Amino acid sequence: MRKISNKLNVQLIAETLLAFGIDHIVLSPGSRNGALTMQFANDKRFKTYSVIDERSAGFVALGMAQQIQKPVVVCCTSGSATANYYPAITEAFFQNVPIIVLSADRPEHLVDNFDGQTIRQHNIFEKHSVHNVQLSESEETDDLTRNMLMTKYALIDCIHKSAPIHINMPFSEPLYESVTESSIEIDQITIDEKVYPEINVIDYMKRWNSSSKKLILVGLHHPDATFDQYLKQLAQDDSVVILDEVTSNIHDTRFFNKIDQVIFPYSDEELEALKPDILLTIGQNVVSKKIKKFLRDHKPTQHWHLDEYWQPDTFQALTDKIETKPELFLEQFVPFINPKESDYYTTWNTIREANNIKHNNYINMIPFCDLKAFDSIIRNYPENWQIQYGNSTVIRYGLLFDHNPSNPVFCNRGTSGIDGSTSTAIGACLASGQDTVLITGDISFLYDSNALWNVNMPKNFRIILINNGGGNIFKFIPGPSETDVVEDYFVTKHHHTGEHLAKMFDFDYQVVNNLTDLENSFGDFYAESNRPKILEIDTRNATNDTILRGYFSSLK
Template sequence: MYPKIPLAQTVIQLCKAKGIKHIILSPGSRNAPLTIGFTHDPFFESYSVVDERCAAFFALGIAQKTQEPTAVVCTSGSALLNYYPAVAEAFYSNIPLVVLSADRPKHLIGIGDGQTINQKNVFENHILYSANLKLDLKDEKNVPNHEDLPIFKNLEDKFERLLGLQKGIQTFNEEEINTAINISKLKKGPVHINIPFDEPLYNMVEALSVSPKVIEIPFKESEIEEHILKSCFEDWNSASKKMILVGVNQPNSIEQKWLDELSEDDSVIVLTESTSNLHHPHFFNSIDQLIAPLSEEEQKQLQPDILITFGGLIVSKKIKQFLRKYKPKQHWHIDEKDANDTFFCLNNHIKATPNQFFTEFLPKVTHYVKSHYSAVWSAVRQDRLVKHKQYLKTLPFSDFTVFNKILKSIPDHSILQVGNSSAIRYTQLFNLNKTLEVFCNRGTSGIDGSTSTAIGSAVANEKQTVFITGDLSFLYDSNALWNNYIPKNFRIIIVNNQGGGIFRILPGHKNTENFDTYFETKHNLTAEHLAKMYGLDYVKASDKVELKGALATFYDAGEQPKILEVFTPKAINDEILLDYFKNLK
């Protein structure tokens, strides 16, 4: 069965032709033609998620994991605005998200009709493309005002003219839909297709009335211009201090042989983050651990001649502060699409994938520059690791010790989704199991959709997905659990320190009523009743013994997803973290 409306048929057929398989639908009436079409076609995997904000992040999680466009479908009105946080995240994280919003016809907008807002170009500051489709001409009431039409000589002439208008509208809509989806696939980002429907909305037919044209993406293999490579060779071969800093990066996107080759160059150090998904014994994977204790003289010694960056946004504030103060002579960013001037010294945007650049560049590097850069900082790193382990032995039960235990417990080859704020920052301080694939919403770094994203990611793969989050982030997105698609092997670990613990390490007047209420937002809520309501197994821990016991069986197979809530003493967490960096000195 198909929706009767040709425009709905056109959207659905083109989504199918473009391989958009996952469709996340939120209930509504105006989007009924799309819902009918998607849910009656076995090609599509359709999901019903009531809360549009959760639905959009759920879709984002699928697209983040698969790197393929995923569609969200909503009714008209404020429903569409609830997509905005996820759209912004997709925009800054280069995730292909396709927003399909149903709308009322133009003549019903701005007259006080219900569930109606100005939907045209609503995401214009955070979208790669906005397609505003045209309403089908189904009868005379949809015809433009008579003054916009020529005078018809007879009735036959009138119908020929209307037929021509409909053909023009159909062609326009096909081209706009093709363009939007192609851009999302090619440039990896969000697009918005706004689709007006007039009533009746629920009529169905057994045969398609339109056969839309599929416009393929023009494939053009990108090449790095020879003069750019030549300039890079000259600078590289003369620099004795070269730093490579990697942000958010898809797993297995860089060939291991290039990582090995970089590690053998004494003039190169490679700094990675938990979200970089790159591993090598010689790489520096806990940046803050390295940077925080440095004296001013040591910082000057670490200052690179050349900085190469690739991947998404950087978590570490300390490396940002360092590189803004001690700027490299040159900053090259490797990315097919964008280059952020994060450190205010960008002078070379190399439009290629990192793997493509290293494939064309490294084999032609003529010689290694004699340098102690790598050796010196490798020795510093080893000293940091020794002090890190010593400090851990002295600690009481706290956020720090909990993250240490949790991160060591995650089974091999799992997907690790990490919430924002303190969760990702604690994760950055530890060596992770290199078989894990790590994801975090670092585009906008918000806490608003972390749980929904993690569940979407879990749905998109068969591996076990483990989600680590803080209490505020979890409670903020608790509607994420309101769906029927959470896999049985999905695991949530909530580190509950009764508020926004990260604010306690920032400058401010702690332990006052004002701070507790408006910054830390102190609370006594737990996830126990939410787990019961949504049918998840629940276990809690409040000390080392309970945590060890809970983790012993937490990842085992079961009939329901599981939540482990770990309660830590908020009064000491901030001091332990601040003392950690002092101790590294």
């Protein structure tokens, strides 16, 4: 017979989660959360995953929630274990991914009294979450009811705001006493639809139709066929230019998907001619620093931001906050848009066509290096595989190339850190079941190496490791090279590879250091296997920073 906790508050939290349809639980081992672990792991209604390192576990949960688009629970013991979730929680907060931190705690009277594994856990995530509650240990009926209501309101916020919440649960010993039947049952809970502010779509339509230069910039966005279709309709207007990145997950020949390649080589006077009258931004963070500089230096007359969660003034020109789901606004907006005669699209497209030729010529002439490797990697993505990019140079290289529309692309651009890319990709693969490849740099890979320590590792997970011997981004961004300590303290040059980690964690492993071997490796690398795989691309002998600078110079 199954053993579940005899603690009524543990039964209460489990049944409340199920009533909301929340069933993915990432557990990290510990004693103080033992009652919660026993409850979840022995209840087949939950999908439970054991991840030892809490920092990795937080990102695994993020990857899962990113894919299933509903809350995922992370559960840990007391003390620093809870604090180790913080990097993932900040990423989830700014990426609007719903994570529920369910932390066990020492009894309240032991906090600040030098008891082991005891910190100030209550409200620890306050600045990067939308709801924080501290439950009572009491099993009196009134206290159980109060705990139920606090949990319910927290979960509603988590769902409506698509953001992290924190539920802190103090536990007194004994921790492991069990029963075989739950004393608590909760019916399925249906929450009200989210209500959005009323929007005067007619006013926006009139302003849009009167302008001859409209720029739409789409940031981080989950794949959505309906959203994609609305933008395709807007793109047919010659007065409209749509800029996107690989993480925007939209595709059309009229979309400008390589922003840096288009706007890099031009003077302020030339860029002023590209300035829009109306800028419509949709989605979340944009990777390109060049587009941010362009729009800050050449401000649009009107800047509308369309998003249900955030209304950031990224370009210091925000005039209109459209607080609703993009597809809801576009559904009302697009049918009333009239194409306007304009040369705005043609101006942008002329630049694109010229720079595409320069791009191809440069790629063809350079020796094997990071840039050449990315050209090969992206051309050889298999149909329908999910792509997860690491941060730093990896995602920036990815922005320079066309991607297959069948490949959804994700990257942790909420806070843009290198710390959890591997763990996130593993979580995404586990939850979606989709064949997944992570493209990561060596520093990010080594930093998150505990991600490989995961008993749930999916066999259809692949890692392409770009090893250029350090954090090469610091060689070509302005500043670090002027310090005289760039190699030791910024690039952190090293001689490590992924070989021993692959062996330790039972990954197939292959290393290549030239284009011919790389091109020949993909067939076996993507083939079905009973183990995950790492393909390491060694570019340590290439002058990657010089070649990348040369690339942008070639566009002038």
